[in-house]
Amino acid sequence: MMKPSSFYRLIKSMPCSSFVDGWILKQYHTIPAAILGATITGAIDDSKSFSLIHPHLVPGLDGSWTNNQTSSCQILLPGMILLKKYITTLGQVGIVNTCQRWGVPQGLYEPLNQYGEKLRLRMTCFGRNWDPITGYEKQDAPQKNIPYELIHLANTSIKDAQAHLNLLPSNFELPSMSPDMCLVNFYSCSGRLGIHQDCDESDDTLRKGLPVVSFSVGDAAEFWYGHTRDENKLRRVILESGDVLIFGGKSRLIYHGVKKILTNTSPWSLLQAVQLRPGRLNVTLRQF
């Protein structure tokens, strides 16, 4: 019996996969074969080194990852901005493929918390190393550069959010930043993330409120946030595929967490194009 590759798979197994054990095979989207055939060229051979990249689906750097025509901007709190439907389907496909390609061979691991318990997600990072227990302490492990496309998308998102803020009478500040760490999280349908603050970055970053930029791809999530850890006082927002959430300025140290994943809410067009496994991919960029 073949063991699943050590690379954790963002993209679900093809029905003809040689992977027969592990939870990877337990859930399938029911995508009719006719649709698969229309968009995915050729069967994927899982027995070789794991890569499901379809180069023709990776967008160029021509701005096609963003879609300002149909997106909208919501200010959730001072410094906390949600760009709804900001990333095009093509851009979302690009994010999945980029994370998949860049993640080889270590893949996304199941991190532990300080009590030795598994978190309810998988993760990897590009740029500076970070993990939930030691934070940024361990920089000796090999690092992978942050994919340029992700940096570009983060910068464009911040610029667009700033442009929106400039149109408003309020003077909510949203500083720019130069991302040097990119955290990739994948939540299965039962995944979640407890309420926390992102406060491991440098004092300078936190003091200046340099923003975290967060991309959501796949199933939607119920995201809780607010100025307190008290869950009764937190607000909720649904983060959907293609949304970009930015929290900086006065909201840089906001408490937040992912309460639940809303299963079967991935856009059909995304599943057709890239077959992201059931669940949610979240990519955050930040400056240490």
Ligand SMILES: O=C(O)CCC(=O)C(=O)O
């Ligand atoms: O998945 C999300 O939307 C949030 C992720 C997050 O809070 C983090 O990685 O620190």
Ligand SMILES: [Fe+2]
């Ligand atoms: Fe966070």
